[in-house]
Amino acid sequence: MVRRGGRRPARPFKSPRGPVGGRTAPKRDEPCPAPAWGRGPLARGSSMALPAPFPTPKPVRTPTLYDYGVIGNLHTAALVSRFGSVDWCCLPRFASPSVFARILDTRRGGFFEVAPTEAYESDQTYLPSSNVLLTRFFLRGGRQLDLVDFMPVGPGHPAAELPMLERMVELRGGTARIRLTVAPRFRYATEPATWHHQDGGFRAHGSNDRLWAKASVELSIDGEDLGAELALGSGERLSVEVGWGEGPPTTKSPEQLLRTTLGFWQAWVHPPTTPLHRIAGLWHPWVERSELALKLLSSESTGLFVAAPTTSLPEWPGGARNWDYRYAWVRDAAFSAQSLLLLGHVVEAERFLIRILEQVPLEDQSTPLRVMYGADGETDLAERELPHLEGFQGSRPVRVGNGAAEQFQLDIYGEVLDAAHLLAERRPAAVATSYPRLAHLADSVVTLWSRPDQGIWEVRGPPRQYVHSKLMAWVALDRSVDLAQRFGHESDAGRWAPVRDAIRDWILTHGYDAASRSFVQAAGATAIDAANLRIPLVGFLPFEDRRVRGTVDRVRRELSVGPFVYRYRAPDGLAGPEGAFLPAAFWLVECLARMGQRPRAFSRWRRLLFAASPLGLYPEEYDPVRRLPLGNFPQAFTHIGVLRAAVALGATETPSFLEPPFVR
Numbered sequence: 001m002v003r004r005g006g007r008r009p010a011r012p013f014k015s016p017r018g019p020v021g022g023r024t025a026p027k028r029d030e031p032c033p034a035p036a037w038g039r040g041p042l043a044r045g046s047s048m049a050l051p052a053p054f055p056t057p058k059p060v061r062t063p064t065l066y067d068y069g070v071i072g073n074l075h076t077a078a079l080v081s082r083f084g085s086v087d088w089c090c091l092p093r094f095a096s097p098s099v100f101a102r103i104l105d106t107r108r109g110g111f112f113e114v115a116p117t118e119a120y121e122s123d124q125t126y127l128p129s130s131n132v133l134l135t136r137f138f139l140r141g142g143r144q145l146d147l148v149d150f151m152p153v154g155p156g157h158p159a160a161e162l163p164m165l166e167r168m169v170e171l172r173g174g175t176a177r178i179r180l181t182v183a184p185r186f187r188y189a190t191e192p193a194t195w196h197h198q199d200g201g202f203r204a205h206g207s208n209d210r211l212w213a214k215a216s217v218e219l220s221i222d223g224e225d226l227g228a229e230l231a232l233g234s235g236e237r238l239s240v241e242v243g244w245g246e247g248p249p250t251t252k253s254p255e256q257l258l259r260t261t262l263g264f265w266q267a268w269v270h271p272p273t274t275p276l277h278r279i280a281g282l283w284h285p286w287v288e289r290s291e292l293a294l295k296l297l298s299s300e301s302t303g304l305f306v307a308a309p310t311t312s313l314p315e316w317p318g319g320a321r322n323w324d325y326r327y328a329w330v331r332d333a334a335f336s337a338q339s340l341l342l343l344g345h346v347v348e349a350e351r352f353l354i355r356i357l358e359q360v361p362l363e364d365q366s367t368p369l370r371v372m373y374g375a376d377g378e379t380d381l382a383e384r385e386l387p388h389l390e391g392f393q394g395s396r397p398v399r400v401g402n403g404a405a406e407q408f409q410l411d412i413y414g415e416v417l418d419a420a421h422l423l424a425e426r427r428p429a430a431v432a433t434s435y436p437r438l439a440h441l442a443d444s445v446v447t448l449w450s451r452p453d454q455g456i457w458e459v460r461g462p463p464r465q466y467v468h469s470k471l472m473a474w475v476a477l478d479r480s481v482d483l484a485q486r487f488g489h490e491s492d493a494g495r496w497a498p499v500r501d502a503i504r505d506w507i508l509t510h511g512y513d514a515a516s517r518s519f520v521q522a523a524g525a526t527a528i529d530a531a532n533l534r535i536p537l538v539g540f541l542p543f544e545d546r547r548v549r550g551t552v553d554r555v556r557r558e559l560s561v562g563p564f565v566y567r568y569r570a571p572d573g574l575a576g577p578e579g580a581f582l583p584a585a586f587w588l589v590e591c592l593a594r595m596g597q598r599p600r601a602f603s604r605w606r607r608l609l610f611a612a613s614p615l616g617l618y619p620e621e622y623d624p625v626r627r628l629p630l631g632n633f634p635q636a637f638t639h640i641g642v643l644r645a646a647v648a649l650g651a652t653e654t655p656s657f658l659e660p661p662f663v664r
Contacts, residue, residue, distance in 0.1 A: 062393065063087075065629040066613040068103075069124045069133040070293070070309060073151035073159040074300035075375075077309035079103060079633075080149050082122045082135055084115030091211070091244040092163050094299070094306050094375045095326040095400075097187040099211065099244075104312060104398055105389040110185030112242060114167050116145055117177045117229065124615055129288065130265035131296050132258070133615075143173040145232075152257045154264035157250060160301060164243030168254050171232040181227040182213050182242055188386050188400065195221045199247065202226055212247050215240040268295065270343040276643075277343075279650035286609060287646050289616035290639035291343055294336050297636050299375040303351025304328035305336040306375050308620070308632035314395035315621050315631050319576040322395055324402045325620075325632040327372045327381060330356060331456070334415035335640045338422055342647065349423050350430050356416055357437040365444045368408045369416075371458075381405040407454040408463065413445050414472025414479075418538070421479035424486065432487050439492055442480035446499050449473040455522075456531050461573030465523040467511035468531035474503040475538050507540070517550035527570040528554050530584035533591050537644075543595045552591050560588070563604040564611075564624045579621030579630035582611065586641030593648040605649060618642065 068079045068087070076096065078089035087102040087109070101109035120137045127134055127148075137145040148168040153159045169178065184193045186206035193204040193211065201214035202221070213219070216238045219228050232238065239254040250257070269288060270277055280287050298305045308325035315321035337352040355377070361367040373379060383401035391398050420438055424431040431438070449470065452463035477500035484493035510523040511532075521529035532551050536543045543549075559566045564580035565588050585608055592601035611622055613629070618638035620631030 063103075065313065065619055065633045068613075068633065069126070069135075069149075069615050070296060070617065070634055071131055071133050071149050071151050071165075072296045072309065073153040073163050074296070074298060075160050076151075076163055077296060078149075078151065078165060079310065080124075080133055080135070082124045084113055084122070084135055084137070084147055086112035086149075086165060088310060089165065090309075090326070092161065094309055095324075095378070097400075098189070099184045099186060099209070101185065101189055101389070103310070104392055105189060108185060108189040108389065110183050110189055111181070112165065112167075112183070113179065113181045114147055114169060114240065115179060117179050120145075126289070126292075126615060127262060128266070129269045129292075130262050131292055132262050132265065139174075139176055141174055143171065143176055143234075145176060145178065146170045146172070148258065150258065150261050152250075152261050154260040156252070157257070157260065162243060162245045162249035164241055164249070166239070166241050166254055166257055168237065168239045168258065169232070170237045171234060173234055175231055175233050177229060177231050179227065179229045180215070180217070180219070180238075180240060181225055182219075182240075183225040183227075184211050184242075185224075186211075188398075189389065192224045195224070195226050201247070203246070210246055211242065211244060213240070213242045214248055265292065270345070274344045275342075276647055276650075280643075280646035282650065283646040286612065286616055286642055287343075289612075290618075290642045291340070293617060293634050293639045294340060294636055295345075295348070297634075298336070298348065299328070301376055302328075303348065303355045304373060304375050304377070305333040305352065305636055307332045307637065308635050310632045311400055312395070312398040313392050313619070313630075313632045315578040316395075316576055316623075317393055317628070317630075318395050319578070320395075320397065321574060321576060321578055322391065322397060322399055323404075323632070324383070324400050325635075326375075327402060327405070328375050329372045330369065330412040331371075331409070331415045332637050332640075334412070334419040336636055337419050339640045339643045341419075341422055341426065342643065346423075346426050349419065350427055353416070353420055353423055353430075353434065357434050357441075360437045360440055362437070362440055365440065365447045367444075368448060369412055369441070369444070370405065371407055371409050371412060372402065372405050379405075403460070404454070404458040407458060408448075408451065409455065409458065410445075410448060410451070410453045410466075410469040411456050411472035413441055413448075414475035414538075417441060417476045417479045417483075421483060424483060428486070431483065435483065435487055435489070438480065438483060439489070442477060442492070442496055445473050445476045445480075446496065449499070449503055457567055457572065459572050464525075465510070466529075466531075467507060467519055467522060468529065468534065470503055470507050470511065471532075471535060471538065471540055474500055474507065474540060477503065478539075504540070512547055516554060517547070518554040519547065519551045521568055521570060525570070527568060528558050529568045529570075530555055530559055530565050530581065530587065531567070533584065533587040536591060536594070537587065543591070548591075549595070552588070552595065555584075555588060559584075561624045563589075563607040564622055579623045579628075582608075582618055582620060582622055582635070582638040583641040586638070586645040589645040590641075590648040593645070593651070601649060605645060 063081050067082050076094050078086050080086050086100050089100045090096040091099045100111050102111040116137050120139050122137045124135045132150040135147040186209040191206040195204050204211040307329050311324035312322035337349040341349040381401050383403040385397040389398040452465050453469050455466035477496045481493045481497050511519050513520045519532040521527045536548045541548050565584040567581045589601050589605050617634040619629040619633040620635040
């Protein structure tokens with residue numbers, strides 16, 4: 001360990017200015033194992049040190065989303081580039097103002113970097129079955145610098161109030177100089193940081209912000225930044241911690257925090273005995289990474305799931321479709337709960353349902369359920385722009401808050417009641433206790449179902465009679481009828497069933513276009529919408545129904561580019577294009593698999609796997625022409641699609657043409 005006053009003193013620190021990236025390096029001479037932080041599960045030679053099964057990216061001058069991994073503590077998250085820089089982190093919560101935001105502004109945003117000063121190649125992997133990130137820097141002469149990043153979580157750590165970033169470095173094979181820079185910019189880079197010495201460490205102040213830093217090497221202050229440049233020898237290590245609050249919340253060593261955090265994630269991930277694991281075991285690396293990503297995007301305080309940990313990552317480069325996704329959409333969170341329930345995570349599904357039902361406005365059935373909440377239950381999500389930030393690769397405006405929170409979206413009732421219906425199979429007592437609020441939701445659907453809405457795509461134009469919205473209203477009452485009968489409320493079932501049937505008639509009459517032999521986006525329209533792939537997935541019609549097959553075929557013809565699927569082609573009131581919508585691509589895989597079109601489903605699935613990042617993470621959208629990830633990252637909605645498609649494919653027989661690297 002390099003310590004203060006050691007034989008390799010730090011050089012006077014001068015903070016680097018300007019964007020990350022631009023480094024090139026020779027090819028690495030030889031592969032190196034994962035780091036060995038002492039004894040235990042990370043010891044050299046351990047089977048836990050296997051690399052992730054995703055392709056390694058080539059060095060790039062400007063980082064794309066696929067150059068980032070994500071770490072978190074179930075209250076907030078950080079994006080860490082393979083260049084060793086934390087370029088996005090909001091503290092202490094998902095939707096708090098940013099402390100590091102270089103991903104949105106390379107000059108002003110702020111960052112936290114640990115990297116070699118010389119040329120290198122690098123890649124990233126997660127330590128097995130965890131959200132602990134390993135970045136490997138490959139230097140000339142077979143030298144390797146390993147950087148382990150995580151946010152402590154688990155027994156004994158107050159992650160909720162005092163989140164912290166832990167970074168641990170080890171060098172093997174020679175000597176190398178590294179640079180360490182902590183450059184916070186508080187409140188979306190509107191407030192500078194003022195550093196002071198404090199009890200063997202440092203503390204940075206903003207107007208209402210407090211950040212502390214501590215390292216195993218000597219640091220120095222350079223204006224708004226803190227850092228060091230020093231040499232490491234083979235086998236030497238250093239650690240640096242940065243956290244929210246007045247000072248370190250724990251006396252545990254970095255190695256102890258790593259063991260606790262790694263143990264937490266590995267104990268949580270689903271066991272091989274889970275039914276979904278047996279069904280989708282062929283795709284285990286993608287299933288497990290999706291599972292861990294969904295958990296990472298959950299709030300331990302409330303049980304809610306945020307859609308993504310980022311804001312304003314564009315749906316098209318340079319475009320204006322830049323939204324804040326650091327909130328809990330009722331729809332997305334319900335899907336997350338359902339997916340985790342399939343993996344045996346009953347507690348997560350139950351906590352989500354209880355929390356959402358607490359928000360049901362019992363006093364008035366005509367008052368719609370809110371579309372989204374803050375991860376801690378906040379309702380003030382007013383949208384505003386931050387004109388001082390340049391945006392990700394020049395994509396403006398940068399937005400915080402989300403105006404869609406005030407929309408009426410009918411489909412969310414169906415997602416909540418569908419989640420309750422699924423949970424009732426595993427925890428009937430919990431659902432029975434919540435039945436009065438579930439019944440209130442069903443009564444609200446009876447009152448509201450005929451109203452136009454903004455739909456699943458949150459169109460910022462006039463409300464319309466969207467077919468998918470009516471479909472999910474049908475789901476809401478269909479599941480409610482079943483729950484009422486299960487728990488002995490026959491009068492409720494008798495009241496809801498006729499309305500359910502009326503909604504069904506409306507969909508078949510106004511939502512189906514005989515000329516195109518497909519369901520359409522909205523009543524009176526002829527345009528196709530990928531959301532209607534969900535018609536058979538929710539059980540409205542069987543997969544063999546000719547209207548379902550016609551809809552699936554039309555999506556393939558008109559909305560697909562290779563394995564990718566666009567949401568729709570119709571105007572939506574917003575300027576500029578957008579990328580293909582990855583969740584819809586996985587819906588199509590699921591539909592084809594369940595329709596018996598196995599070769600077609602597997603062909604799409606294979607290509608979609610390579611749309612994942614090297615870490616197995618997915619964004620919301622993708623540009624199939626330039627092969628660029630788009631939208632906020634990582635995206636819960638996409639990982640939900642991965643899990644569902646894996647189950648659908650696992651339920652079919654494995655085709656003979658399935659070849660490595662897909663079989664592992």
